[in-house]
Amino acid sequence: MQVFIPFQEAFRKRMCDGIKTQTARTKRYGKEGDTFIAFETMFQIVDVFKSSLGIVAGKDFKTEGFDNIEAFWHLWDKLHPRKRYTNDDIVWVHRFKRLP
Numbered sequence: 001m002q003v004f005i006p007f008q009e010a011f012r013k014r015m016c017d018g019i020k021t022q023t024a025r026t027k028r029y030g031k032e033g034d035t036f037i038a039f040e041t042m043f044q045i046v047d048v049f050k051s052s053l054g055i056v057a058g059k060d061f062k063t064e065g066f067d068n069i070e071a072f073w074h075l076w077d078k079l080h081p082r083k084r085y086t087n088d089d090i091v092w093v094h095r096f097k098r099l100p
Helices: 009-016 053-060 069-079
Strands: 022-025 035-038 041-052 090-098
Touching: 009 041, 022 053, 041 053, 053 069, 053 090
Parallel strands: none
Antiparallel strands: 022 090, 035 041, 041 090
């Protein structure tokens, strides 16, 4: 099934180059095997699971497309200004790969 997952324009190059291969979201957008189009490119979800935001930020900030954990925190707070970043929040992690 094809699903829609929105992404910031700033991630275009990192996703198309295979650097950003994961996105943490407050809700589930798809399941393993689903596809989505971002930046005129097709991707496939390879795994979906729940995790704490602290684990994602600390362990996976690079696969989330960031150079450091602080950049992850900054964008999270910008996108979620009322809730803001909290280590214990549970998020849906979507891992994906670019399709040829």
